[in-house]
Amino acid sequence: MSNGNGDNQGVVTKDDGVVVLKNVVKKFGENVVLKDVSLAIEKGKTTVIIGPSGCGKTVLLKHLILLLRPTVGEVYFKGERIDEFNEHDLDKIRTNYGFLFQGGALFDSLSVAENVLFPVRQHYKITSKSGIDELVRTKLAMVGLDGFQNYYPGNLSGGQRKRVALARAIALNPEVILYDEPTTGLDPIRADIINELILKMQRGLGLTSVVVTHDMTSAYKIADRIIMLHEGKIYADGDAEHIRNHPNQIVQQFINGRVSDDDLEVLRMSGTISRSEFEPLDLEE
């Protein structure tokens, strides 16, 4: 099926992907953030979600792991409906996931090594000290932070924290990894290393990834499929080529980072900002 722009608009069924959202609506009080989103995350593919700031990308991502429950709608994991599970049963499902939080969400009372080990300690009985040292070392090396084991999150830069959080998200070798802006706050080279890492895990280990990003370079590089979220709906859906040549103006403006004329008009209307307006004349004697 198609909406005329060539977007995937098929009716999703519970077996269409590893994780499936069906007609999900999410409201916070009066604020409707997601209006009827249906989405099937395909196994072994990298799905990228783009969209303007505040459009609900993080909210959407949290629904995939049930950190938020839909107001209306259904969520499936491997064909099993999980949005009605209680927290205890969800905990078992969640061990199949890795989640990279937008702000990192590292435990600031634990060292970098203990942060990476946290999920391992929770689900396995650790018997060999050298084994876990090796595990921490490999995971940290993947994000270029081997040697930082004994640092505390408070002593790391924003980008370093993000990378430790990424190492923690992949510590259990999950099947599905959800990344909330993995490259934001990193320099271009480091960002590209993270892109390569995401690609490597997908190609080498067949992992399923969902990546929220504003970084179009990264999106084009890693995506098998790009979804644009706008005003609580899926606005465009297709591979990188499809999105790049999308006929819709709003999509084009977003991916090319151009403001619309309406938005510019608002800036013009506010007139010229002269220095004098900011000088505290009234306060002078």
Add this chain to the structure above:
Amino acid sequence: MLDVLGHKAFLGLHNMGRFARFIWDAITASLYSISNPSTYSLIWTQMHIIGVRSVPVVMITGAFVGMTLAVQAYDQLAGMGLEEHLGVLINVSVVKELGPVLAAIMLAGRVGGALTAELGTMKVTEQIEAVKSMGTDPVKYLVAPRVLACLLLTPFLIIFADLMGIMGGYFVSVIQFDINARAYWEFSASGVELWDVSIGVIKGFFFGCAIAAISCYKGFTCKEGAHGVGEACTEAFVASFISILALDFILAIMAKTIYSMFWPLKSLV
């Protein structure tokens, strides 16, 4: 107007329900923790943070309570020529009532404040969600060790407060007011029953539980931002304070009932 009241009442009930739910989760998680030795290290860490560092403040509180009681009560008893009974008055008040309550209030400020601030900050920086995202129950990981540590330690801290209160009272009565030390202790020993001390210590379990549960709940339900955390801390202290006083009242009534029911049997034994 009625609408607003109705809405407030509804919200109040809703929050009560959420709190009850939280308490239930905390209890089951604590029972799980007790039956699971691998969680003992978490409890141990919390006991260290909560308990060891609270000892000095609790002791100081106790000492001042004892000393102040002595100063206040001396004139009244001396007026009736009963100053040698000072010990009973001071020590019963200290072990049964003032020691436990004031130590608990001290802990509500020191420990409760820290718990709410810590968990509240974890909430607003998504660390609690992060625990969940890794398939761990945050109530099991964060709340149970704190509740258990408070529950186990508050009675001990109360014993410390009691001891210091007794010493404070002794210091002022015997050294300051020159009461005969032998008489002071003899009257104390005959007046203070094991029952009085036990009641004080049992209160400690309840106070400790209340402080930890309320503070953790407020941290978990904290609103966004630095303001949210600050507000949660204030609310946690006020709620802990009131529930300590309310629990104290209820426990006093219960203790009195039990005492009058069973204590007469003692003479039969």
